[in-house]
């Protein structure tokens with residue numbers, strides 16, 4: 001399965017602002033959901049330059065000093081075969097804290113992608129709704145829900161769930177600046193307008 005094609009927009013380590021503790025972040029390329037106010041518009045269109053193989057991505061992600069990964073996007077579940085192959089391979093490499101953000105709702109994912117959910121320890125679901133500000137830092141809008149699927153990680157994710165300490169990382173990768181993390185909705189509007 002690792003010869004599987006995959007489109008990845010960005011890999012970044014260390015990541016401190018999307019999930020508990022120090023992690024590696026993997027952002028999928030491509031999303032058809034088109035949420036108004038999305039701060040990841042640059043990931044909507046799948047780009048040829050971001051085409052890779054699951055084997056290469058696994059090699060890169062597993063070189064870092066962490067067994068925690070956050071998968072976001074873009075929309076990971078719009079590349080279901082690649083997502084499954086990636087998560088299976090990361091689990092085989094010893095990753096024991098796999099957090100995935102999806103714009104699809106959990107019930108839909110359970111119905112259509114149960115096999116993939118077996119490899120996910122925590123999932124944050126739901127589209128971004130720009131009129132539903134959330135004070136919790138783990139989500140972009142208040143309609144989104146955190147599901148902790150791995151019982152052993154409940155205490156860790158409970159701390160994450162109630163955290164209101166909002167932080168962002170600004171990183172320079174391949175001569176491009178990225179803002180990582182989830183800004184307040186008011187700040188994200190200013191970010192999109194280029195006024196901060």
Ligand code: SF4
Pocket residue numbers: 031032033034035038039040041043073074075102103104127128
């Ligand atoms: S699901 Fe995420 S990446 Fe896709 S449009 Fe909505 S906020 Fe943006």
